[in-house]
Amino acid sequence: MSFSLNDYLEELRPLINIDCGTLTVDGIDVVATIMAQKYLDLGWNVKRVDCGIAGTGLEVRNKPQAEHIDVMLIGHMDTVFPVGTAAARPMTHDNERAYGPGVSDMKSGLLSVVYALRDLDPAALEALSICVCMNPDEEIGSLHSEEWLKSVAINAKHVLVAEAARADGSLVKARKGMARYCLSFHGKAAHAGNEPQNGRSAITEMAHWILAINAMTDFESGTTLNAGVVSGGAGANIVPDFAQVVVDVRFWDNDEYAAVDAKIRALTETPFVDGVTITAEREAHKPSMVPSPQTEVLMAQVEAVGKELGIDITWQAVGGGSDANLTAVLGIPTLDGLGPVGAGFHSADEWLDLASIEPRIRLLQQVLVKIAHQ
Ligand SMILES: [Zn+2]
Structure with a gap:
């Protein structure tokens, strides 16, 4: 050549x-x-x-x-x-x-x-x-x-x-394998001064999720989760009815990832804050x-x-x-x-x-x- x-x-x-x-x-x-x-x-x-x-x-x-x-x-x-x-x-x-x-x-x-x-x-x-x-x-x-x-x-x-x-x-x-999820939280808006008790905070729900997601990380085995982007809320005086977090997952073990995926799906069924609904959309996945x-x-x-x-x-x-x-x-x-x-x-x-x-x-x-x- x-x-x-x-x-x-x-x-x-x-x-x-x-x-x-x-x-x-x-x-x-x-x-x-x-x-x-x-x-x-x-x-x-x-x-x-x-x-x-x-x-x-x-x-x-x-x-x-x-x-x-x-x-x-x-x-x-x-x-x-x-x-x-x-x-x-x-x-x-x-x-x-x-x-x-x-x-x-x-x-x-x-x-x-x-x-x-x-x-x-x-x-x-x-x-x-x-x-x-x-x-x-x-x-x-x-x-x-x-x-x-x-x-x-x-x-x-x-x-x-x-x-x-x-x-x-x-x-x-x-x-490493990877997956990316977009998690959306839908709560109920309310005036933060007049009737906060009637609101359902999507951001509070998301905060629980972020801690739960961090707890799934295992540096030893290389299964790691990162809540990389968050958004939500409309004003400091409004109980937020919407929040969103994008989560990146990396792993060596495809079975360990399957367990993480199952856990995320299961969590959507049991919100931390009563009355908030959650959708988990998997945007990408590579084994x-x-x-x-x-x-x-x-x-x-x-x-x-x-x-x-x-x-x-x-x-x-x-x-x-x-x-x-x-x-x-x-x-x-x-x-x-x-x-x-x-x-x-x-x-x-x-x-x-x-x-x-x-x-x-x-x-x-x-x-x-x-x-x-x-
Ligand atoms: Zn390339």
């Missing part, structure tokens, strides 16, 4: 210099069109997938006729950044790093997958049925693409997610990704390729979820972090390590060759 860093960066630039935060469907469509063209140029089959209000997803295959998939590659086209970010801080780079919204989370991952496939050993390409899925809403928990991704993954033998490798170069073998024996086989293959290429392969278990969680829970060996090295995700400090780009493309390529030969 003849690799030109300059060419790579020029190909990356239009993917960075466009606002494509989740639900910014126009921008995501531009990214989808750019990515689709790269695969059409390779002669691959490109299918646009309707992901509802999240916009367009892409499903790309080298063997569209094949039922089975040897390797499914996943990347997301959305970022967390609001409209205006691309104009405020377009892509820049110095000798070591590139910067810009989504530069490592994960536009470079999308591009590196294309690079790996463009120059993949023809025999490996012939042997493998490959499907690349690019979704538009990973940053909000893939709410509108989850079903589609799972329906593809169910036919796949391996899943590789091209999120960035960690700052120390580690790949990702395990990710945890914990390596299975089959995943460990895939890890060993990646390590063997690393050795051949002189790349020291290390692994991390991380607290953040990704689409890898969705496929791992289906029992499909799944690894993540196959993009180039980067860090500072979801912040203006986000960076991409330029020196890692070419070696990580080669790593991905050779992992595909190894899977083709097994």
